[in-house]
Amino acid sequence: MLKRYKTLMDETILNYFRKLPDNTLTEAMAYSMNLGGKRLRPALVLMSSKIFGGDEAEILPMALAMEMIHTYSLIHDDLPAMDNDELRRGKPTNHIVYGEANAILAGDALLNEAFSLLLSNYAVKSTEGARAALRISEASGREGMILGQVYDLENEKKKADLSGLISCHNRKTGELIAASLTGPAVLYGATDEEIEKIHTFGIKLGLAFQIQDDILDRTSTKEILGKSTGKDEKSGKSTYVELFGIEKSREMAREVTSECLEILKSIDRDTKELSDVTEQLMIRTY
Known part of the structure; x- marks a missing residue:
């Protein structure tokens, strides 16, 4: 079921960057955006929109913006000053192809482009649109994803406990996943209770996703x-696998996934597609 959303987003991204000026910056931005990947965050935007009565064509710019924010974070995460990675989605990382300076600028540009999309398509049109954009801004910013990245770097230098890992990954991974769900919910007039539930679901889904990432990094x-x-093992970074081992980590991922599914059952809307994707992510191999 993620396949249709991935195909839609791949085409949307390709078409969007074809319309931008032909220069080094556009090329570097498009390079990382077109590397593929699961397109999970934009898929969640589209699924949440469907749950809360939205229109797919109308929500597509938000889905694109979320993938831009995610991609910018990956470009910066791969830099020598951070994870120093040379491979992303089977291809050389952005700074390997375009150099560190252009990679930094491409990431900066993607973040700004994302908020141009959110402001022009939603924030200037309605209060709900402005609130949705604000949610995404907070999730990706100082108290959200970026702070999570800081905690993640700190976890290479100190041994984190379970609460420290959860605090890190709720921000680094969970907040952007949660915002992919709450953005459409806010835009389309979900109740405060529904917004809170779908946010909690997103945070827990991000946690399950991260635990699975830690397992795959080892296996x-x-x-x-x-x-x-x-x-992670070579750098001494604290992970779920390091703290609990592979089998216990798998058990934790299953438990958190079950909690996610229970939250979805408590929302009085059609959440079957999202439930199916949640279970699918539990058994992913990449």
């Missing part, structure tokens, strides 16, 4: 994942 291969493996 999968570079060819399957499309990125370097074993780097």
Whole structure:
């Protein structure tokens, strides 16, 4: 079911960047945006829109914006000053192809482009649109994803406990996933209770996703994942696998996934598609 959304987003991204000026910046931005990937966050935007009565064509710019924010974070995450990675989605990372300076600027540009989309398509048109854009801004900013990245770097230098890991990953991974769901919910007039539930679901989905990432980093291969493996262990970074081992981590991922599904059952709307995707993510191999 993610396949249709991935195809839609791949086409949307390709068409969007074809219309931009032909220069090095556009090329570097488009390079990372067109590397593929699961397109999970924009898929969640589209699914949430469907749950709360939205229109797919209307919500597509928000889906594109979320993928831009996610991609900018990956470009910066791969930089020598951070994770120092040379491979992303089976291809050389942005700074390997375009140099560090252009990679930094491409990431900066994608973040700004994302908010241009959110402001022009939603924030200037309605109060709900402005609130949705604000949610996404907060989730990706100082108290959200970026702070999570800071905690993640700090976890290479100190041994984190479970609460520290959860605090890190709720921000680094969970907040952007949650915003992909709450943005459309806010835009299309969901109740405060529904927004709170779908936000909590998103945070927990991000946690399950991260635990699975930690497991795959230890058990999968570079060819399957499309990125370097074993780097967390080599850098001494605190992970779920390091703290609890592979089998316990798998059990934790299953438990959090079950909590996600229970939250969806409590929302009086058609959440079957989102439930199916949640279960699918539990058994992913990349």
